[in-house]
Amino acid sequence: MKNVFKQFRFRKVFLALADAFLIAVSSLTTNFLFNGLHLYSYALFSRELFISIIISNICCIGCLIIVGAYRHMWRYFNIRDYLSCVYGIVLGQAITFVFIYIASVKIHWLYIITHSIFAVLFICLFRLVFKHTFIEISDTESSSSPYKRTMIIGAGRAGVTIIREIFGIRTLPDVKNTPYEPVCVIDDDAAKIGTEIDGVQVVGTTGEIQRFADELNIEQIIFAIPSCSEEDRQRILDICSKTSLPVKVIPFISNVVFGDENKLIVDQIHDIKVEDLLGRKPITFDNDDIKSFITGKVCLVTGGGGSIGSELVRQIAKYEPKQIIIVDIYENSAYEIQQELIMEYGSKLDLVTLIASVRDYFRMNQIFEKYKPELVFHAAAHKHVPLMEISPMEAIKNNVVGTFNVATIAQFHKVKKFVMISTDKAVNPTNAMGASKRCCEMIMQYLSKQDQNTTEFVTTRFGNVLGSNGSVIPLFKKQIEDGKPVTVTHPDIIRYFMTIPEAVSLVLEAASFAKGGEVFVLDMGKPVRIVALAENLIRLYGKKPYKDVKIVFTGLRPGEKIKEELLMDEEGLKKTSNKLIFIGSQIDIDPDSFIEKLEKLKEAAQKNNEAVAIQALHEMVPTFTTPEEFNSRTVISSSDYKDYDNDNSRQKDTVTV
Numbered sequence: 001m002k003n004v005f006k007q008f009r010f011r012k013v014f015l016a017l018a019d020a021f022l023i024a025v026s027s028l029t030t031n032f033l034f035n036g037l038h039l040y041s042y043a044l045f046s047r048e049l050f051i052s053i054i055i056s057n058i059c060c061i062g063c064l065i066i067v068g069a070y071r072h073m074w075r076y077f078n079i080r081d082y083l084s085c086v087y088g089i090v091l092g093q094a095i096t097f098v099f100i101y102i103a104s105v106k107i108h109w110l111y112i113i114t115h116s117i118f119a120v121l122f123i124c125l126f127r128l129v130f131k132h133t134f135i136e137i138s139d140t141e142s143s144s145s146p147y148k149r150t151m152i153i154g155a156g157r158a159g160v161t162i163i164r165e166i167f168g169i170r171t172l173p174d175v176k177n178t179p180y181e182p183v184c185v186i187d188d189d190a191a192k193i194g195t196e197i198d199g200v201q202v203v204g205t206t207g208e209i210q211r212f213a214d215e216l217n218i219e220q221i222i223f224a225i226p227s228c229s230e231e232d233r234q235r236i237l238d239i240c241s242k243t244s245l246p247v248k249v250i251p252f253i254s255n256v257v258f259g260d261e262n263k264l265i266v267d268q269i270h271d272i273k274v275e276d277l278l279g280r281k282p283i284t285f286d287n288d289d290i291k292s293f294i295t296g297k298v299c300l301v302t303g304g305g306g307s308i309g310s311e312l313v314r315q316i317a318k319y320e321p322k323q324i325i326i327v328d329i330y331e332n333s334a335y336e337i338q339q340e341l342i343m344e345y346g347s348k349l350d351l352v353t354l355i356a357s358v359r360d361y362f363r364m365n366q367i368f369e370k371y372k373p374e375l376v377f378h379a380a381a382h383k384h385v386p387l388m389e390i391s392p393m394e395a396i397k398n399n400v401v402g403t404f405n406v407a408t409i410a411q412f413h414k415v416k417k418f419v420m421i422s423t424d425k426a427v428n429p430t431n432a433m434g435a436s437k438r439c440c441e442m443i444m445q446y447l448s449k450q451d452q453n454t455t456e457f458v459t460t461r462f463g464n465v466l467g468s469n470g471s472v473i474p475l476f477k478k479q480i481e482d483g484k485p486v487t488v489t490h491p492d493i494i495r496y497f498m499t500i501p502e503a504v505s506l507v508l509e510a511a512s513f514a515k516g517g518e519v520f521v522l523d524m525g526k527p528v529r530i531v532a533l534a535e536n537l538i539r540l541y542g543k544k545p546y547k548d549v550k551i552v553f554t555g556l557r558p559g560e561k562i563k564e565e566l567l568m569d570e571e572g573l574k575k576t577s578n579k580l581i582f583i584g585s586q587i588d589i590d591p592d593s594f595i596e597k598l599e600k601l602k603e604a605a606q607k608n609n610e611a612v613a614i615q616a617l618h619e620m621v622p623t624f625t626t627p628e629e630f631n632s633r634t635v636i637s638s639s640d641y642k643d644y645d646n647d648n649s650r651q652k653d654t655v656t657v
Contacts, residue, residue, distance in 0.1 A: 060092030305333030431559025463496025
């Protein structure tokens, strides 16, 4: 029964026939009423009654069609739809009166008015009763259904394709059905409201998502607008997150595969991820350039077991390198990426996994002598700001000394390119980790200017990486899953974010066209307010911020900035062939003075003389300042960041520690 009702055209015909029957009944009821009240002068004889029923049916049904009384499905009727029935009947009866007058049929105007009242009453009452009956029947059937009641957001190409694929898959033998039951479609195009896609109604705009989710007992939402602008995507996903329903999305338009019989749109639907809330589209890169850069070469990745390093190894492996050498001091992470690649590529990939420290000059030199890498990606580093504030000597030894070791060895062995991975915390640093990474950038520029240098030294600089070890997202997830408050250091703190694949793609593409000495910077859009990111992550778990999950402000950590930067004032920007990658202009370095300060820093670090080392770090990095000084002169305005929510309730139920 329900499957028959899903054919919307049948429902239209059925409803029109029901209306015609009710109009006839209302005519008979009017005539019966007048006869019962002995108002014989207003009642009709059989001939006039038959003519009245025929003409009023034709006129009223026609007018009901014109005013749109049959556009919506029964379960979606609201006050506007009932009013359209009133307008259609009144207009139809007025036209009926005109025709009857022209035909000289004797029907009193009071009969027409009474007939109209009964017709409106019967038609509206029928819709009301049938609506609730239909909902009750369909909801009872759906409770035992293997499909989840699904709202589709977007009536464009992707939305239409998804709905047709869902219904089409169910007709195919030996094909696993999708867990979706399309119930309604949401779209902001007013012209589409009231239309249907294979029997699924376009019921309203994105501003009505919450309402229809409640009214129609929606169990999940599919966001099907891959070409949506950044702002609209962010706005709509924020509305969806407030429904506390699971939200699934299809990829951005650049990643959606249309028209491939082996790649259904339904199969590209995935659970919403935090990166979907970044407020911008993923950065795309030129894979052809990267392929020609990597293919057939020996590639060495330091820190190859870490978040960035392991993704570097994964992406390099796709481009058929001659050999990949993973170097990491932490055996567990090195083992994990090794086993992953063996399972993926088997003997097709020449993979070497070595346990070694970049601090050990002689061990690293031994590795270079044996394997003769052509491309080096230097991802090994200590990066946790608060921990490095407690142990600054380790940041200097691992980051500065380790980078200098590997870079000078690479230069000696005439490596073609050396790519060093930096961070936005190196810009005007307020902590030992950031200052040490700025030293690493300066080492790259120093070595690139050496006479008879054949190695191209490149720096890539980007912000926080979603999902990396030590990043805020895994911490937030664990806190929510454990039922604990989410901890944010400061209500105004903002950060740049990118995904791990984006970060690694930046590294590879920058390396592919680098000439040596550059600092490559990714245009990451506006930074994100961390507290807003926490709020939306809580909503993605189906909970309400500040009510189901508290947010605790713990205060800025040692060495922490309120606002990160990607460029120093002196660097400026130069465009590259990729409009989202820029080059920071090199800052002049006095080679003699630089190497003298570097030796002083290395010596102090090796002796664990913290006071001398920190002083040397300040001398090497003049922009190295205290977080208190930096934060005191930093003013955050709403135009500085991408916010998600202006809900004033965020000030409630918060705790400051």
